[in-house]
Amino acid sequence: xxxxxxxxxxxxxxxxxxxxxxxxxxxxxxxxxxxxxxxxxxxxxxxxxxxxxxxxxxxxxxxxxxxxxxxxxxxxxxxxxxxxxxxxxxxxxxxxxxxxxxxxxxxxxxxxxxxxxxxxxxxxxxxxxxxxxxxxxxxxxxxxxxxxxxxxxxxxxxxxxxxxxxxxxxxxxxxxxxxxxxxxxxxxxxxxxxxxxxxxxxxxxxxxxxxxxxxxxxxxxxxxxxxxxxxxxxxxxxxxxxxxxxxxxxxxxxxxxxxxxxxxxxxxxxxxxxxxxxxxxxxxxxxxxxxxxxxx
Numbered sequence: 001x002x003x004x005x006x007x008x009x010x011x012x013x014x015x016x017x018x019x020x021x022x023x024x025x026x027x028x029x030x031x032x033x034x035x036x037x038x039x040x041x042x043x044x045x046x047x048x049x050x051x052x053x054x055x056x057x058x059x060x061x062x063x064x065x066x067x068x069x070x071x072x073x074x075x076x077x078x079x080x081x082x083x084x085x086x087x088x089x090x091x092x093x094x095x096x097x098x099x100x101x102x103x104x105x106x107x108x109x110x111x112x113x114x115x116x117x118x119x120x121x122x123x124x125x126x127x128x129x130x131x132x133x134x135x136x137x138x139x140x141x142x143x144x145x146x147x148x149x150x151x152x153x154x155x156x157x158x159x160x161x162x163x164x165x166x167x168x169x170x171x172x173x174x175x176x177x178x179x180x181x182x183x184x185x186x187x188x189x190x191x192x193x194x195x196x197x198x199x200x201x202x203x204x205x206x207x208x209x210x211x212x213x214x215x216x217x218x219x220x221x222x223x224x225x226x227x228x229x230x231x232x233x234x235x236x237x238x239x240x241x242x243x244x245x246x247x248x249x250x251x252x253x254x255x256x257x258x259x260x261x262x263x264x265x266x267x268x269x270x271x272x273x274x275x276x277x278x279x280x281x282x283x284x285x286x287x288x289x290x291x292x293x294x295x296x
Contacts, residue, residue, distance in 0.1 A: 003074040003100050005135075005163050005186040006204040007039025008219045010211035011047040013257050014061060015268045021057045023064045025266040030068040032265060036215040037223070039205060040074035041065060042103060046142055046167075047209040047253055050078045052271045059093060066097045076207070080105035080137060084125045095131040103135045103165060103207075108143035116151045127160040134160055139167040139190065149176045156185040165190045165207045171197060178202050192218070192244040196237035199225035209248045213259045214240055214294055239292055246288045251277055259285050262295055 010033060015025040030041060043065045044050035044058055053061070065075050079091040079102040091102045104126055106119060127134050136155060140146045146168060155161055166174055167190030174189065178201050181187045189198040192210030199206075199222065211218040217236055224233035247255045254277045257267030262285070269276050277285065289295045 003040070005101070005188065008037075008205055008211050008215070008222050009040045009042050009076065009188070009207040010038060010215060010218075011042045011045040011190075011207055011209045012065075013212060013253070013260055013267055014043075014048045014050075014053065015266045016271060017268070019271070021053070021060055022266075022268075023060060025268070026061065026064050027068040029260075029265045030065060033215060034070050034073065037219050038073065038211070038215060040076060040100065041069060042076045042078065042207050044078035045103060045137075045207070046078075046139060047212065047256060048078065049253060049271055049274070052274070055090065055093075058090070059097075062094045062097050062099060066099055074100035076101045076103050076135065078103045078105070078137070080107070082107050082109050084122050087126050088129045091126070091130045091132065091134070099132060101133040101135055101162060102130060103137045105137040105139060106143055106145045106147055108145045111144050114145050116148055119147060119151050120154050123155045123161060124158055127155075127158040130160060133162040134158075135162060135188075136164040137167070137190075138164060141167065146170075146173075149173065149180075152177065153180055156180050156182070159184070162186060163188060163204070167191050169194055174198060174203070175201060192248060193241065196221060196225065196233050199233065200230065209256050210240060210244050212256055212265070213243060213247065213263055213289075214292070217294075242288050243292050243294070247285055251281055251285065255281065255285055258282055259289060262286065262289055 015022045077094045077099045081087045138147045163186035165188045169191040177187045186204040189206040192208045221233045221236040254270045258277050260267035
């Protein structure tokens, strides 16, 4: 099936059982997410604790994901490493499972040297040698790198680079990204706090941890906006503001996993050095979920 990069894509958590990746729980989660009108799923993103998994575990995550989705649901895989060679190697290993695309984070270890030319050359090499389409992942919260709009403009011309997930939350920058949008280069919002205004200005959709917790509501926001029902979409955004700010933003992956457990999926514990949410945090998360009518 030929997929379009658009719609709502949850950035899935990775469930563990006794500290090990649990394909069974992961497959159950994916099949349950299939009940919602999601365009696809992202695995091995920031929310998926990719950086805390070894290569065998990451490949097992990809294999489980691709074998568990419905035929009309695409899989995007986070494949970015710190060198072009390592990124290409892992991307092409995942390509054997036939995912839709690779999400490649900006390399960040030598952040002071990640100039326009360095990032352009990096993404062009990855795009040239990857066997599946590539997306750019801009997430300065974790990398300390904010990609330049001129760099994105050049990268967007590469025939194998199909879009960007921007998790900066910077709407001025995002507006510039939307101005680059074309049929061959799509713009996906990665910050749930600004999903509604991003839809209004013309982005293609969102790859969101918020959709792990509230998939039905985020999908409804997307389709309401697409149908011109902006007041309804705005109402949903406001209802979910504290879910995003108080859970995704404040507690990060451990909080998202706990919230996912509460709404009926398998989140489980994070992997060290990420620590389980304390009881006070769990109580706060429960209150936020109740106030948003996500649990009784």
